[in-house]
Amino acid sequence: MVSPRTLFTASRVQTWTYLLGVCPFSIAFLVFINSSISFVVTELIGLRNGEGDAVGTLGFADELLALVACPLWGVLSDRIGVRHVCTTGYAIVALALVLFVQAKNVYPQLLLGRLLFSLGGAAVSTMVTAVLPAVAGSHSSSQHKSTSDSRTSTSSSSRLAGFVGMCAGCGALVALVVFLPLPARFQQWGLSPAEAIQRSYYLVAAVSLVISILCFFGLRNLPGEEGKSWSVLWSARRRGTPDSGEACSYARKFQLPYLEQLGIAFALGFRNSDIFLGYLGGFVARASSVGISLFIPLAVNHYYRMSGLCGSQDGEAENPGDLKKSCHKAYVLASILTGVSQLVALLAAPAFGYLSERSRRRHVPLLAACFAGFVGYTTFALLPSPEFNGEYGSPGVFVVMGLVGISQIGAIVCSLSVLSSGILSLSEDEDENENNNENNPVDDEEEEHGEDRPLMTHRPGRKERHLSHLKGSIAGVYSLYGGAGILLLTKLGGLLFDVLSSGAPFYIMAGFNGALLLAGLVSGFI
Template sequence: MEEKTQVLGPTYSSTITDLETLSNASVQQEPLKASRKFLWVVPLAPHAHPIQFFFLMLAVFVPIAIIVFIASAQSFYILIRITSVSHETGDITGSLALYSEIISLVFVVFWGVFSDYHEKRTVMALGIIIMGIPAICYPYATNIYPSLLLLRLVFSVGTAATTSMMAAFFIEVVNGKGGLASGILGASSGLGAIFSVFVLFMVPSYLNKAYQDYTKSLNITFGVIGGCTVFLGMLLYFVLPKSPNVLKQKERHPPRGKQELLPSSSSSSFFLVRWCGYFANGVLDFIFKIKCGVLAAKDPRIALGYTTSFFARADEIIITNFVSLWITQYYIENGTCEVGSPCYTSAATSGTLTGIAQAVALVACPFFAAGSEYLPKEFPIMMAGLIGAGGCIPFAFSIDPTSKASMALVVLIGIGQYGMIISGLTMVGGDHVPVDYRGSVAGTYSFFGALGIIVLSKLGGVLFDRWMKGAPFLLLGIGHALVLVLSIIVYLWGRFSKKASH
């Protein structure tokens, strides 16, 4: 699940935002106690209103819903219909995810630069609008390369904007430890995924019953869903929190040791030249932030947060893409569905399986949020790693991915996914992160998440075709087990270092 994204991704997820060093320094000068609270318990920054935080939840809900819908619908509505084969779909799915994430990394830098000179709500709204446009065009794709690939790349431009601004809004709007806020935003991403599998997935089936024409049904479905996405993007621009620190060109300074690449004042009237200079500075800023973020990983707690991002973001993509793909392949092999036509049985089963799993996992969000707020931050990560490994590894060796046992295992995978998203985000956003490095840490956290998608989606897709259908989930299970071991080590390190200091 993208892409809490990925809050979430992420999702729930991938951010290189404005110059957080300056932004966070200014935020720290505000009173420590927020002027308002959301639902009387979640402290907000002085400039944020609780109603605006509610719409921020909606801004998390909408992208995750459309990301989950597009990723899953690609498997049982679009991909097999285009290819008319079923034996290479894993590699194709992994490759599309790989190329999409590479584009996301490039545009994360662009949107970060853009947010330096414009408000974050502008970037979020533009991202949602851009996601809606290829969604409308999706059923008209006639081949994998280039038409479907181009739509996925444009869609990734929008997801890069939304996922980057999710983390940026979290840092800017929330006050205090952030455990409760991350839990609420994580729950919003979960609700978006649940809405997608229980409502959006079912629309083509219902329309097909009415029109008896699956092509017309798909066209109407994607048109309506994409159109609503564009409308909501426009609406959210007016209701999201305003950014208190939008840098002007004259206020922007490159980090230490970098040469200013902005064009001279004589050429500043040329829009393209000016923004090429901004983007060049953004690339250098990106490299500088990643360097600072990697250096910050000398603190084992921050390093643990990066590790959770690597596997939690991959969790979203692999669960969203490969569960539905596996079920579709299973029905094709059993003769229930045919290659070359949409598999509505697969859509219903996938929706039920992942929907129930997401709903149950959503119930676990408050517990991980409370644990991140009131317990040592390593404890929730330990539980997320243990539960995720306990779900991924057995599910990888399932014979029937549609069985009740598989449903229980997918529930555990979902709980582990949400747990790592929530607890990992608070690990890199806690008080132990120096103020001057928070922007770099946030950017590096998202960078490792994108790297996890690139590596695990491509490798998982190849192994899906050439080894076994559960291979992507075996990779995730090993990753969750690694996170469990590392969280125990980091906790013991913290205990012994405190004793040594005394």
């Protein structure tokens, strides 16, 4: 009798903890600190000149540390488990938020606080990717896995990736609707601006601590995470000791050094087409977030200043460091455009998850998202005006923003789906190899006398057989690619924006989407 099939392998508590805890708040806390850090610099520390440079330096330092920390957290999660990394990450975020508003100067106190936040944020953002295969993937102790089960696992990962994209978008909304208005509300209750900011950070830190506790209990006993604990760190390399249980037998699977583990995860991108597409998709997805949140407002501001629409005769704003105050019209238009793109992205996330499930072989949703991005970014760079009304404006800019939003969420959802499918395919290959070994056993004596063995007999090595257990390392490399995308677009796009044209960053994004489109075509049709 066939047992009823469930959507995800994980329990309901584990799935809801992942979707409503890990996914949205990994974004919410980042949006909160990025949006409020300027107020910390000006109101709490009292820096009135050079706040733009200070905020930019803090953000750049954050990304540099995250670039290194994400792969390390991923490798560590393969040893201690994604549950412990999530718990630790959110606890670090809570501590960083509290210490952040204790700073009396930008360097070194505020910088150290931002780096601590980056360390925790890198942990939780990496685990968004690492937990997905554990929640969606099939996990069975049986010796044989049917083809239908493997298809169900891949299907579940595609659906779950759509939910992840939607929940991540909701996390940004939580930050904008709940967290960011907190200082204003505290001020209405009679607190000074500095005190209001401190109380806001304390409250958000308390939320992070609650999420940490929820992850500790809600992610217990995830499928495929058996035996992973902090004790593995010092027991994994002990040899010659009797097997004392599941944790010990699990630890023996991991004799690879950390850097070698990371190197294998990186090399898988050149050996597995799904994992390669996932890595490249992560690169484009994270770069898209910068293109929308940074360069679209910058391009709008540039257009208004050069057109003399900010109330200044020479096109220069009185205070170019604060777009909201110096050119309110540009600020409003930038908010509308980015808001439209994010709304479209939020609504399209479940659709991309569903379509990814229906088209796993050809990656059609990913190709469609890349094509939308190529057209959207190129068109935006060629627009005579970013306005939706006026002499040179057109309502068609909303269509362009919709294409950009579709491109961003498509890259996020499809890259997670494809990457998870690649990890699950490693697990399926691993099970097939183990079944072949059981059906064709080779005893120790035959191993010692190689001349007695058939020439064509193949037994996969330890590294080959346990690649699926490197999902944390793979998630870390995925985040590494994403961080590289952010840094490349930020520095190169910003430089070309000043030197060549205000449309240069968008041509770069069009090129990124074109490269991913080409890679998807090659992977799906060859």
